[in-house]
Amino acid sequence: MSALIDYTLHLADNSLILGQRNGEWCGHGPILEQDIAITNISLDLIGQARSLYQYAAVLINDSELSVSSKASSPLERRFGGEVSEDSLAYLRTEREFKNCLLVEQSNGDWAQTILRQFLFSSYQYYLYQYLQTNTDTTIAAIAEKSLKEVSYHLRWSSEWVIRLGDGTGESHGRMLKAIDELWRYTGEFFIPADYEKELKIDGASLKYEWSKKIKTVFDEATLTVPPDIFMQEGGKQGRHTEQLGYILTELQYMQRAYPGCEW
């Protein structure tokens, strides 16, 4: 049960943190139409996170964890009564977040944001396809519902990668810099955490399709897939880059300063 809770939180955290990151573009997009596009994607991702947090909250409240005396358990923190989607998003600390390192990386310039979205959406696309047939029917249903959104994110970000990669000297250079910056965070997708192993979720099996997709788009964008390099990992286990602390500080500020506040 605890593996399923961890995995659900992992999926939810991926979506929430990337949604929060993309949301930073609100009002800063390169043009009005793209400002709306990137924040639309944010809202899709935060919507996915909500469904997953709600499910995680049900699992936690139903599990022994909630009736045990382990009051210090991080997942026990709650607003008043039960653990909820809100307490999971607003009251957990950095180490308790299980998102991949890629999604917490800073927005950088538009090229870096686009590449981050492309690398992640292509992963999420194959992952959700895979999860549609999961034995846990709730996870399968959320994956199926989210897949339509993710397909659009993938299409949108692929086209932008091609546009920038095969654009001007300036945009091509910025894509190269972005690849340099972000590629090292993609290895983690395919290295299973303990809870994934326990649930027999074979993320490594997605690597072939994912690599093929990346290569197709990079080829069209006149970009080169980097050779094997050292890959950063740890996010799935709660070991994050320094970026996550800043995100949570902003994300959780209101609930930390005014516990339980609503508006």
Add this chain to the structure above:
Amino acid sequence: MNFIRKFYYGDIPEDKAGGNIVSKDSKTDWPLWEVFIRSKQGLDHKHAGSLHAADAQMAIENARDVYTRRMEGESIWVVESKYIIASNPDEAGELYEPAKDKIYRHPTFYNLPDEVNHM
């Protein structure tokens, strides 16, 4: 000397944002597109507004994000604004006035048989 670069969290430095740069050459601006949305099967496409995009594909995607996010439609047409030919408002008199006193062009003078329901 530029050892330390200061970034404020949550803010995109202007030089990185890519926006707000006033283009010196208007040729580098993206063209304007007119967007037409059909709200459901069987209805016709209606003009929804306009937006900027680099090409037709981007125009469709921008239109999807700008004009259909509240379930306004299920089909999009876009056309570059420069291809829309409009009538000249100054010529409104000669174009439309002559029709005003020709009410006999409206089919209101016929007595329809009762069997005809949908006229």
